[in-house]
Amino acid sequence: MNGVLFAKIKLFIRTPWTFVIMTAMTILFTLILGTSNPATFQVPVYSLDNSLEDSLIYKALQDNKFIQFQWRSMESTKQKVKKGKAELGVELSANDFKILVGVNSPKVSIVEHTLQEIYMDKLKQEKMLKGIKDKKTRIELKEQLEDIAAHAVFHIQTMEFKGEEDFIYNNLFQRVFGFTLFFVIYTIAYNVFHILIEKRDGIWDRIILSPIKRWEMYTGNLVYSFVAGYLQIIIVFLIFHFIVGIEFNASLWKLLLVMIPYVFAIVALTILITALVKTVQQFNAIIPMLSVSMAMVGGAFWPIELVQSKPLLMIADLIPITYGMELLNGIAIYNYSLEQLFSPLSILLLMGVGMTGIAIHFMERRYI
Amino acid sequence: MLELARLTKRYKQLYAVKGLNMFIEKGEIVGLLGPNGAGKSTAISMLSSLIEPTEGDVRFHGKSILKSPGELRKVTGIVPQEIALYPELSAEENLQFFGRIYQLKGKQLKQRIEEVLELIGLQEKRKEVVKKFSGGMKRRLNIGVALLHQPSLLIMDEPTVGIDPQSRSYILETVKRLNEEKGMTVLYTSHYMEEVEFLCDRIYIMDKGNLIAAGTKEEIKQILTSETTVLIKVEQLNEKFVQRLQAEPSIHQVSTGENEVTVIVPKEIPVFKLILNIAEHTDIELLSIEMKATTLEDVFLHLTGRALRD
Ligand SMILES: Nc1ncnc2c1ncn2[C@@H]1O[C@H](COP(=O)(O)OP(=O)(O)OP(=O)(O)O)[C@@H](O)[C@H]1O
Ligand SMILES: [Mg+2]
Numbered sequence: 079m080n081g082v083l084f085a086k087i088k089l090f091i092r093t094p095w096t097f098v099i100m101t102a103m104t105i106l107f108t109l110i111l112g113t114s115n116p117a118t119f120q121v122p123v124y125s126l127d128n129s130l131e132d133s134l135i136y137k138a139l140q141d142n143k144f145i146q147f148q149w150r151s152m153e154s155t156k157q158k159v160k161k162g163k164a165e166l167g168v169e170l171s172a173n174d175f176k177i178l179v180g181v182n183s184p185k186v187s188i189v190e191h192t193l194q195e196i197y198m199d200k201l202k203q204e205k206m207l208k209g210i211k212d213k214k215t216r217i218e219l220k221e222q223l224e225d226i227a228a229h230a231v232f233h234i235q236t237m238e239f240k241g242e243e244d245f246i247y248n249n250l251f252q253r254v255f256g257f258t259l260f261f262v263i264y265t266i267a268y269n270v271f272h273i274l275i276e277k278r279d280g281i282w283d284r285i286i287l288s289p290i291k292r293w294e295m296y297t298g299n300l301v302y303s304f305v306a307g308y309l310q311i312i313i314v315f316l317i318f319h320f321i322v323g324i325e326f327n328a329s330l331w332k333l334l335l336v337m338i339p340y341v342f343a344i345v346a347l348t349i350l351i352t353a354l355v356k357t358v359q360q361f362n363a364i365i366p367m368l369s370v371s372m373a374m375v376g377g378a379f380w381p382i383e384l385v386q387s388k389p390l391l392m393i394a395d396l397i398p399i400t401y402g403m404e405l406l407n408g409i410a411i412y413n414y415s416l417e418q419l420f421s422p423l424s425i426l427l428l429m430g431v432g433m434t435g436i437a438i439h440f441m442e443r444r445y446i
Numbered sequence: 447m448l449e450l451a452r453l454t455k456r457y458k459q460l461y462a463v464k465g466l467n468m469f470i471e472k473g474e475i476v477g478l479l480g481p482n483g484a485g486k487s488t489a490i491s492m493l494s495s496l497i498e499p500t501e502g503d504v505r506f507h508g509k510s511i512l513k514s515p516g517e518l519r520k521v522t523g524i525v526p527q528e529i530a531l532y533p534e535l536s537a538e539e540n541l542q543f544f545g546r547i548y549q550l551k552g553k554q555l556k557q558r559i560e561e562v563l564e565l566i567g568l569q570e571k572r573k574e575v576v577k578k579f580s581g582g583m584k585r586r587l588n589i590g591v592a593l594l595h596q597p598s599l600l601i602m603d604e605p606t607v608g609i610d611p612q613s614r615s616y617i618l619e620t621v622k623r624l625n626e627e628k629g630m631t632v633l634y635t636s637h638y639m640e641e642v643e644f645l646c647d648r649i650y651i652m653d654k655g656n657l658i659a660a661g662t663k664e665e666i667k668q669i670l671t672s673e674t675t676v677l678i679k680v681e682q683l684n685e686k687f688v689q690r691l692q693a694e695p696s697i698h699q700v701s702t703g704e705n706e707v708t709v710i711v712p713k714e715i716p717v718f719k720l721i722l723n724i725a726e727h728t729d730i731e732l733l734s735i736e737m738k739a740t741t742l743e744d745v746f747l748h749l750t751g752r753a754l755r756d
Contacts, residue, residue, distance in 0.1 A: 080546065081543060081546030081547045082547070084542070084543060085532060085535065085539075085543040088535055088539055088543075089532065089534055089535065092534045092535070092575075093534055279528065279529070279530050279531070280526045280528050280530030281530045281532065283496055283524075283526065283530065284524065284526070284530050284544065284547075285547055286496065287494060287496060287519050287522070287524055288519070288544075288547040288548050289516075289519065289520060289548060289549055290549075
């Protein structure tokens, strides 16, 4: 195993470019995209019912951090949508809403979903109020609820209604974590890639025929790729923390700790791909495709909470990035303890072990 | 020492190697000859325990290697057909890596690296990265790697392909020396007849997966005792001449080069008269007619109807 590691480390020193470039990209992308204001967008909204302006709905719209609802007249909203100045507009009524779609974009479903939730909340509150017979209590409760809303604790209150569906969006963390998890895939993949080169060049055959134990050979490769990927994450987080000055709200070591199973799972995944592809070209074609789609579905580019499609969410459950983001957000944003993160941690570990096993099975098939 | 019994490898419909029987005794240099695609490399992969045969067996000291290849692997050095080295590492680093996976360490490793570098004549180039090497230097290092653990059986798959004459004779001399001085057993694969004639005691000839001849050099040449090879040199070759030669029933094989033709004819035929006659009728200016000593190349031509290298 030392022999394998020895060669890999020498190779790494000779050609560190993937590593350096991917580390730089992570930092660059985050700095360019991440420190700007949250990626919000504006939606013109109007209502023919004037009483809506001081309702719960109005407040909820104002409080939305992700979408800026702007009150306009019906005329101006329709014009904007017609002329393409806005992708969509919204007409609100007391118990219903209409979306005017100019261009069909993902924003439509985001807005639709947001509005649905707001109306649902309203409905629930009204039902609750109706359920209470006593008029006096009803008024009190209503006042209370409005009072809560006015003091912006509304959000926390609704969390109980919506449960898991509510999330806190932090653009900076989203970028830091997303890009870190995304770019490290390349670093790992192009280290694991050595295996394919070795196979193509016949070095692998030489190793197979040597007295070195098979497990030493695999462990050597695993350990090396793991260390390269993990090193990159450490460097990135350290730079963000100490040089860029980002407060992660949690101890850095905890963030780094939960990255161990993530890096392991990615190493295993790329080794599995190495075992399944036949040529270097196939590998080069698959890796970017896979990493980009995993990042999109797994929530590295935008919060997974914005993904609504059931099939996509099911796919997301199979993707390591999903759990990586869950772990990092869990620690940095929700301040979860490691015990609370037991499930994503163990899923990643299981993925890693499983994929390594399958990969070795496929690689061994050819040999005696 | 090593014995192949009905060794077969099939890829879908294609028999890369079909029912190969072969043996190698201790201290021999055995040649394995064949044109491109004959199945030489496939045979070597099987007998070195790298890939599993579809059928048949390989026995090392009487024991099948299919279940326990360990013994064989320990004492075997393989020189693969393609250069199997890390191009980004230096000659010395490559040797260090392969030495380590062969469980050499410390002083012993260092000493072996020195010996091997000397043997392959690359001491001066030890610090240079392999990708900057010439073809011949890469070939030599490719061989050197296989010698690190002092194997007693050396299997070489076309170790001299595409290199300059100096490097080639250097390699041939080295192999011969290893055999004579260290008693190393060698299986030497090639499609160059001269190399095999120079090195080998016994020869196997393969074509299209089949073994088509086997024996000592002399035995193989015996195949042609009833026939003679004749080399005809002409001023300016023309199509008509070749066609007439081919049409002549007593002439067995006709192969053409630049203004020369090689034919194989039975010994009892009055060959000079025949050729003079044909030349006259086809307006050919003859330069010389020469009876050649039989070479392995001729045997190959005789057996397959094709030249060994095309
Ligand atoms: N993995 C494989 N899959 C399918 N066919 C193969 C495979 N390996 C070899 N073959 C086929 O088997 C035949 C023998 O190949 P092999 O490489 O053993 O020939 P060779 O004698 O070494 O030729 P060369 O002189 O070109 O090295 C060829 O027709 C080749 O295409
Ligand atoms: Mg070959």
